[in-house]
Amino acid sequence: MRNPFFRYDLNAVQAIAACAFVAVAVFAWTERTVIVDPDGLSVAYWPWKLWQIGPLLMGFVGVWWVWLSTCRVTWVRSLALGILAAVVLANGYTGLFGEYWGDVWRTVNPLFIASSSVAAVALWRCGCAAGRVGAAACVVLGAVVFANAYFVNNGVLWQILDPVRMLTELAWAAGAVRTNTAAPEASR
Numbered sequence: 001m002r003n004p005f006f007r008y009d010l011n012a013v014q015a016i017a018a019c020a021f022v023a024v025a026v027f028a029w030t031e032r033t034v035i036v037d038p039d040g041l042s043v044a045y046w047p048w049k050l051w052q053i054g055p056l057l058m059g060f061v062g063v064w065w066v067w068l069s070t071c072r073v074t075w076v077r078s079l080a081l082g083i084l085a086a087v088v089l090a091n092g093y094t095g096l097f098g099e100y101w102g103d104v105w106r107t108v109n110p111l112f113i114a115s116s117s118v119a120a121v122a123l124w125r126c127g128c129a130a131g132r133v134g135a136a137a138c139v140v141l142g143a144v145v146f147a148n149a150y151f152v153n154n155g156v157l158w159q160i161l162d163p164v165r166m167l168t169e170l171a172w173a174a175g176a177v178r179t180n181t182a183a184p185e186a187s188r
Helices: 012-035 046-051 054-068 077-095 096-123 129-152 155-176
Strands: none
Touching: 012 046, 012 054, 012 077, 012 096, 046 054, 054 077, 054 096, 077 096, 077 155, 096 129, 096 155, 129 155
């Protein structure tokens, strides 16, 4: 029996709309962070950390939903990951997003962490040694971004992570179009 909340047969327009919905939902939540952190204390302030649970949950549920819903249009996964890499490039190296640059980072981080969980599962399920190593690398990278985004906020580490994230997202984009390994067999 099919789950009515997770469709596995979205067409291209529906899948792109799902990606946009997830990204806008996370951005809308993070943009309102000023409600709990009016002084901009961020990582050092516990109410800010608690507020960030929302984007993390929306990111995980949303990214997994998109992954499982795009079995017919796997290229949408690659498009979304490519756009995520472009957003990291634009936000880290240009002034494209202006005063919203912090909100953009708070949107990218949970989406990246969730994407690393999807990539880890997909690579692990391939069963080969290289896949297992890649899965472990995805978990480590997701954990480092999580720790730096929500607990440490080390500027030097961000300078290293930004290009690594872009390259990783592009590598995931190249592989995402080729795999449905995280989708249950009965749903295809």
